[in-house]
Amino acid sequence: MKIFFIGDIVGRAGRQILKDAFKYLDLRSTYDFIIANAENAAGGFGITNKVLDELLQLDIDCLTMGNHTFDKKEGEQVLLHNKVIRPANLPPNVVGSGYGIFNSRAGKVAVVNLLGRIFMQPVDCPFRTFDLLYSEIKKETNIIVVDFHAEATSEKVALGHYLDGRASAVIGTHTHVPTADLKILPNKTAYLTDVGMTGSTAGVIGFKKDPIIQKFLTYIPKKFEVEVENPQLQAVSIDIDESGRARSIERVFYPEEAAFEGELLDND
Amino acid sequence: MKIFFIGDIVGRAGRQILKDAFKYLDLRSTYDFIIANAENAAGGFGITNKVLDELLQLDIDCLTMGNHTFDKKEGEQVLLHNKVIRPANLPPNVVGSGYGIFNSRAGKVAVVNLLGRIFMQPVDCPFRTFDLLYSEIKKETNIIVVDFHAEATSEKVALGHYLDGRASAVIGTHTHVPTADLKILPNKTAYLTDVGMTGSTAGVIGFKKDPIIQKFLTYIPKKFEVEVENPQLQAVSIDIDESGRARSIERVFYPEEAAFEGELLDND
Amino acid sequence: MKIFFIGDIVGRAGRQILKDAFKYLDLRSTYDFIIANAENAAGGFGITNKVLDELLQLDIDCLTMGNHTFDKKEGEQVLLHNKVIRPANLPPNVVGSGYGIFNSRAGKVAVVNLLGRIFMQPVDCPFRTFDLLYSEIKKETNIIVVDFHAEATSEKVALGHYLDGRASAVIGTHTHVPTADLKILPNKTAYLTDVGMTGSTAGVIGFKKDPIIQKFLTYIPKKFEVEVENPQLQAVSIDIDESGRARSIERVFYPEEAAFEGELLDND
Amino acid sequence: MKIFFIGDIVGRAGRQILKDAFKYLDLRSTYDFIIANAENAAGGFGITNKVLDELLQLDIDCLTMGNHTFDKKEGEQVLLHNKVIRPANLPPNVVGSGYGIFNSRAGKVAVVNLLGRIFMQPVDCPFRTFDLLYSEIKKETNIIVVDFHAEATSEKVALGHYLDGRASAVIGTHTHVPTADLKILPNKTAYLTDVGMTGSTAGVIGFKKDPIIQKFLTYIPKKFEVEVENPQLQAVSIDIDESGRARSIERVFYPEEAAFEGELLDND
Ligand SMILES: [Fe+2]
Ligand SMILES: [Fe+2]
Ligand SMILES: [Fe+2]
Ligand SMILES: [Fe+2]
Numbered sequence A, B, C, D: 001m002k003i004f005f006i007g008d009i010v011g012r013a014g015r016q017i018l019k020d021a022f023k024y025l026d027l028r029s030t031y032d033f034i035i036a037n038a039e040n041a042a043g044g045f046g047i048t049n050k051v052l053d054e055l056l057q058l059d060i061d062c063l064t065m066g067n068h069t070f071d072k073k074e075g076e077q078v079l080l081h082n083k084v085i086r087p088a089n090l091p092p093n094v095v096g097s098g099y100g101i102f103n104s105r106a107g108k109v110a111v112v113n114l115l116g117r118i119f120m121q122p123v124d125c126p127f128r129t130f131d132l133l134y135s136e137i138k139k140e141t142n143i144i145v146v147d148f149h150a151e152a153t154s155e156k157v158a159l160g161h162y163l164d165g166r167a168s169a170v171i172g173t174h175t176h177v178p179t180a181d182l183k184i185l186p187n188k189t190a191y192l193t194d195v196g197m198t199g200s201t202a203g204v205i206g207f208k209k210d211p212i213i214q215k216f217l218t219y220i221p222k223k224f225e226v227e228v229e230n231p232q233l234q235a236v237s238i239d240i241d242e243s244g245r246a247r248s249i250e251r252v253f254y255p256e257e258a259a260f261e262g263e264l265l266d267n268d
């Protein structure tokens, strides 16, 4: 099964480059299943019904979330949609589902969304949450993709190893900066610490740089606005066999070299 | 000036692959100036006099440090060596120097070491510390390389923009995972969020994976030991003109594709 | 000099009980100088011009702030008033002043506002900030009262000792829970880890309890509203001699035993 | 049932004043059940078998722990003793028990130890952990005392309210500074944000002040040593009826006014 996994969509710049990528990369005919992290899709913070509709029109199969799930009040309502999943290690009884099992033209695929806890809010243990879900999911499908929305590299790499041989892919999100450590772990789990984001590459992790720099210099809160210049889609293409083992994982940047405010060099 | 900047050297696995890289990549004849972050060089935590000697025998020009500077008691003594610099935004009167101005065959070069503060200890402001040092350094040389040892991507990207046009290069360290966002900013500062590390790629950020996973599962402290399998040097090569502007920045992994425990794919 | 120091005023419940206390305790005739922390005075978060006016009508001599200084946009404007001081260890060039020297019927008194950094945002070092201010202030007056707005007990007690013999009093604020460690340190600095707050004692640190409990149970953000039941003023009375040494420090609760939702026992 | 609850015993100064208090306050004849937090009993960090023996010779009925449970390697072994409980919201399969049900001359009493998560490590949810234990414990006894070992006042007060009417008493530990908010909540749960500690009052939360101040000034790690001057036992006396409702809660300091380095004023 060919899966396309898209990093955090940040605001309208992110949604626009995503539309372009669907068209120019012909994503729908190339991939059996398309996942995108949407926690920043609405103005950089959270998601709304309107933005959900816009994303679903692109024919994305599954939207994952993260620590910004509830930034917009409509967030709780958006989670009722069966293509949207929220972190599975939120407390029980929270609205929505922490994983989904979806049909694709190449068979069933499960997507699990997990939050890290290091330098983040103290949710339930992502390691043990996966253990619990795994036995249920495994009855339905061998193909399991995990969006690990986390900050600390130690926690992300450790979870990758912990899930090696059980998950088909463990793809990190949240830092908005793509990492260069694509690999297939010994037991055939595709792994990447962070896939990056889908939005402007000209500012600071998707937002205009001046308010963020001013915040660092003054500690006076500033309104953070989505930057729109030089957008890029940052994603990975993963090929998984029927037993759930990863055959390959490759990075996809669109456009390949964002004109940035400067130049992008040697990242391909 | 051709500069080689090496990510956090982690324990003996890191020191060994570094030696190999010096030899096989012929670093000394290729580069005018070689910088390495050594905060994890001794057993993964800090630095000792013995390890310092070992590193200096490789003819490294400057060693930078980070949050692990004082993990070993000898750390304070090591900082007296004029090739070793520690974060400049530690409190005043701390032993050692926060920057150095060095002679190379291609002229003078300044190296500044700064610590981030987001998700880290509350040291002095890295933004303002650079401002203070800049006026002094600029009298001596146009070529200024900053090792920004920090956790949060927002703080790292923001400092990159803040120093754009003043520093020749802002290279992130600390997370031990290389990022794929090499770029030259609009005012010609070379930028990378994290250069990665120099050590084993088989465990968790340079350490054996089992104790780290057990720590996440039990919260009982475990002794972390340096992993030695499949070491890799992670570095960047930066070319800077006489005015201090970056001409290019390129990633260097040695070996190019670490045999990992699995396989490394498409990171080059 | 008899000084009255009032803990964080939380919303209208806090402002109302403060008014009552001024009247029934006859604060203005009893005390030479009255200080109150106002970082939560407007709806529990920050301060507005209107709330400032309301507080100044009570004839308070100095208002201190904390981490909520800029929660309301008007915060920056409020800091222009000469009776309002904000933390002195915010970055330079931030609007307002970090200390004030005021005239009272018993002579000059300096008030310094400092923020802690443990478990809080990384501002400048409160220890060194005091060192810098002390030499200036000492020329003007021996009587120096410090509002140390901080979270961690270790940092608060350590700063108390560090300022012992230089400050006349180091009074903690921010946790909204009064501590029972009133003391005069060996070099005659009056010390209290936290003076508490001025507002409702029926909820959670001044706010309605249900949204806060729900937040802990669900991690879904809730709107926090100021609680109004069973308000209490929590303060200290400090007597300082002309050389700046503390003669005594005593706790003042008004009413002495808040009817709470339950009963207050043996705290006097 | 008359219960005596003793704050974190810090090192030998703490153990010595505890022995004195047992003798001079005649604790064993006054109280039906005696609980002490022992997470700092061995040299200020953790617990050893030898220290356990020393404490048990005093005839303490139950020792609770906290974030320092495993500081000493013997910690895991100490947890096998049936009078020692460790936080109940550690991951499952961790050695030891998170609560105990004990016989006393006045009947059965349950003690539950919980860790907070705000500004602390991300363990399991203390709110939900209590819910799970409650149904089991309630079958055995109505008298339930909770040691909530936590940092943030908001989390502590919120848990107090959440357990109001289910726990007989919720007593905070960990900050080492006693708070002045003793109360009985509306549904008859005795509550105190922090009981304080049992150890030297002359330093910084039980430790010598100079290394801690130096650490704040330099960020260079220092060895923290237990202070021994002017020790004090900080505790509460709680009276609980047969239905599990608190009749009263009172603070006990021994000696009543520690000679401190200075003087203790008006804390009684
Ligand atoms: Fe995001
Ligand atoms: Fe996120
Ligand atoms: Fe490092
Ligand atoms: Fe580091």
Ligand SMILES: [Fe+2]
Pocket (backbone or CB within 6 Å): C008, C039, C040, C066, C174, C175, C176
């Ligand atoms: Fe406050």
Ligand SMILES: [Fe+2]
Pocket (backbone or CB within 6 Å): C039, C066, C067, C068, C149, C173, C174, C175
């Ligand atoms: Fe505050």
Ligand SMILES: [Fe+2]
Pocket (backbone or CB within 6 Å): D008, D039, D040, D066, D174, D175, D176
């Ligand atoms: Fe403790």
Ligand SMILES: [Fe+2]
Pocket (backbone or CB within 6 Å): D039, D066, D067, D068, D149, D173, D174, D175
């Ligand atoms: Fe503790």
